[in-house]
Every structure is written in structure tokens, then in C-alpha cells.
Amino acid sequence: xxxxxxxxxxxxxxxxxxxxxxxxxxxxxxxxxxxxxxxxxxxxxxxxxxxxxxxxxxxxxxxxxxxxxxxxxxxxxxxxxxxxxxxxxxxxxxxxxxxxxxxxxxxxxxxxxxxxxxxxxxxxxxxxxxxxxxxxxxxxxxxxxxxxxxxxxxxxxxxxxxxxxxxxxxxxxxxxxxxxxxxxxxxxxxxxxxxxxxxxxxxxxxxxxxxxxxxxxxxxxxxxxxxxxxxxxxxxxxxxxxxxxxxxxxxxxxxxxxxxxxxxxxxxxxxxxxxxxxxxxxxxxxxxxxxxxxxxxxxxxxxxxxxxxxxxxxxxxxxxxxxxxxxxxxxxxxxxxxxxxxxxx
Numbered sequence: 459x460x461x462x463x464x465x466x467x468x469x470x471x472x473x474x475x476x477x478x479x480x481x482x483x484x485x486x487x488x489x490x491x492x493x494x495x496x497x498x499x500x501x502x503x504x505x506x507x508x509x510x511x512x513x514x515x516x517x518x519x520x521x522x523x524x525x526x527x528x529x530x531x532x533x534x535x536x537x538x539x540x541x542x543x544x545x546x547x548x549x550x551x552x553x554x555x556x557x558x559x560x561x562x563x564x565x566x567x568x569x570x571x572x573x574x575x576x577x578x579x580x581x582x583x584x585x586x587x588x589x590x591x592x593x594x595x596x597x598x599x600x601x602x603x604x605x606x607x608x609x610x611x612x613x614x615x616x617x618x619x620x621x622x623x624x625x626x627x628x629x630x631x632x633x634x635x636x637x638x639x640x641x642x643x644x645x646x647x648x649x650x651x652x653x654x655x656x657x658x659x660x661x662x663x664x665x666x667x668x669x670x671x672x673x674x675x676x677x678x679x680x681x682x683x684x685x686x687x688x689x690x691x692x693x694x695x696x697x698x699x700x701x702x703x704x705x706x707x708x709x710x711x712x713x714x715x716x717x718x719x720x721x722x723x724x725x726x727x728x729x730x731x732x733x734x735x736x737x738x739x740x741x742x743x744x745x746x747x748x749x750x751x752x753x754x755x756x757x758x759x760x761x762x763x764x765x766x767x768x769x770x771x772x773x774x775x776x777x778x779x780x781x782x783x784x785x786x787x788x789x790x791x792x793x794x795x796x797x798x799x800x801x802x803x
Contacts, residue, residue, distance in 0.1 A: 492736075497520065551720070551724035
């Protein structure tokens with residue numbers, strides 16, 4: 459573990475963890491145990507030493523989280539989750555991702571991590587747990603900055619579009635402002651451009667990762683499901699790219715070409731289905747944020763339709779993992795009715 463200045467993990471607590479606090483740690487255990495498998499595979503194939511350094515840091519962070527969560531759950535008499543283990547990764551498998559996509563993956567996953575830690579901080583009551591997730595946020599922010607700096611240095615990252623604002627501020631005067639391209643045909647706002655560009659960057663990575671997983675999946679049902687997801691992402695990319703193209707604005711480049719031709723799975727089908735579910739849930743989240751902050755009716759329509767499609771796809775994926783007994787159950791609330799029936803037997 460790294461040297462820390464705070465002593466939250468040594469402070470005794472008599473207050474039991476709440477359901478949200480258990481949920482935050484439980485979800486983090488699932489995500490980081492998966493990340494350990496992914497980064498261990500990447501580290502066996504990466505060639506660029508500067509990228510290797512970033513991947514090692516990401517792995518170290520994830521391993522540290524698993525240790526902390528085990529300690530918390532053990533002290534609280536909460537069962538330690540199964541998560542993902544060495545059984546879910548084949549370190550002898552050939553390279554599945556190029557060096558650039560390994561770096562882009564780390565950058566995008568750190569973005570998702572920062573959003574998750576911010577939510578966790580606000581739903582924890584105990585001070586030690588708040589301090590812990592602040593620490594997680596800080597170390598992930600460092601990983602985010604270092605991975606993005608290296609992407610910029612190597613010329614891998616696509617820069618967002620620039621605009622030329624008017625000389626003074628303005629207030630909206632006509633209702634046509636919200637009708638967008640189908641009505642008043644006003645240009646995109648800087649907020650809408652930001653949503654579209656960064657959402658594109660995230661779903662392009664999701665498309666590449668999903669394509670890679672579909673390429674190597676062993677179970678035919680899983681393979682078909684993942685290919686379906688890759689096609690959905692491709693359609694969503696086309697929709698958002700077309701919005702930028704109409705405005706003569708650039709869009710980020712695709713990551714799919716950075717997937718190798720390997721057909722040997724480095725990960726278990728269970729891990730890949732979990733990862734796909736994680737990507738889908740984050741996609742639904744940032745689509746919802748974009749929809750809530752877009753003021754053009756056509757954009758709201760696009761995001762609403764894409765959210766609905768992703769939600770249906772995620773639901774179908776849940777059916778597959780339940781059928782294969784791959785879904786680990788989160789801790790449940792006490793079933794009082796069941797307890798009373800058991801007592802009367």
C-alpha cells in the first residue's frame with residue numbers, strides 16, 4: 459500500500475455501515491477485481507514503457523482498493539464478495555489491444571471512476587468511508603491527469619472542437635431556440651458540443667472493447683450478444699457524428715482499429731459480460747446527463763431513443779448472465795416476512 463497521511467482505516471467505529479455504504483464498497487470490489495484481470499493482461503503485452511508505467515499505476519490502485527475493502531468487510535462481518543479472480547484471465551493469451559487503446563482505456567475508465575467516487579462520497583455517512591473515497595478520488599484524479607497528459611504528448615487524443623463566441627452575452631428571445639435543426643436551425647451550444655464530443659469518445663471506446671470481446675467470446679450466445687452491442691454502438695456513433703458533421707465540427711477518431719486480430723480469449727465470458735454491463739450502465743448515465751442539459755429538441759430525441767435502446771440491450775444481457783449463473787448477488791435487506799414464516803414452522 460502507498461503511504462497515506464490520513465488514518466481513517468485505523469479509527470475504531472461503533473456505527474454499523476449503512477446499505478449505501480456497503481453498496482459503494484461492494485460495487486467497487488466488483489469493478490476493481492475486474493480491472494485487475496484486465497490490467498494484468500495488458501501488462502503482459504504492452505510494449506511502450508511510458509504506457510506500461512500508467513498501466514502499472516492503474517493496477518496498483520485497483521489492488522489497493524481490494525485490500526481496503528476486504529479489511530472493511532471483515533471488520534463489519536460482511537461477506538467478502540467473490541468478484542473476479544485469476545480464473546477469469548488467461549495471461550498466456552495473445553495481445554487483444556494495441557498500446558494506444560490500453561492508454562485510452564485507462565483514461566476513459568478513470569473518467570468513469572471519478573464519477574463513481576463522487577457519487578460514493580455523497581452517499582456515505584461514516585467519516586472514515588468518506589475519507590476513503592476521497593482518497594480513491596484523489597489517486598484516480600492523478601491517474602486521469604497522467605494518462606491524459608501522455609495521450610496529448612503522443613498525439614493520440616482527439617481535441618474537442620473550438621468555437622468563436624460573440625463579443626457579449628445574450629439572452630434567448632425566441633422559442634425556436636429549443637427546436638434546433640428541425641425548426642430554427644440554430645447552431646449547437648458549447649454545452650451541447652461538449653456532451654456530444656465526449657459521449658462520442660466514450661462510446662467509441664465501448665464499441666472497440668465490445669468488438670474485441672465479441673471476437674474472442676467462447677459461448678455462442680455471448681458472442682452474438684456482444685456483436686449486437688457493437689452494432690448498437692456503431693449506430694449511436696453514426697448519429698452523434700452526423701450531428702457534428704452538419705455543424706461542420708470535427709469528431710473524435712475511432713478506436714476499433716486498435717483491436718488486434720486475436721480470436722483467443724484473455725478473459726472469461728463472465729468477466730466480459732460484466733464489463734459490457736458496466737459500459738452499458740455508464741453509457742445510459744451520460745446519455746441521461748446529456749439529455750438533461752441539451753436544449754435542442756432533436757438532441758433530446760436522439761438521446762432518449764439511444765437510452766431506451768441501451769436499456770433494452772442491458773436487460774437482455776442480464777437474462778444471459780442469470781441463466782449462466784454468472785451474476786453475483788449484492789447483499790440483501792432482511793426478509794422479515796420470510797423470517798416470521800420460518801419461526802412459525
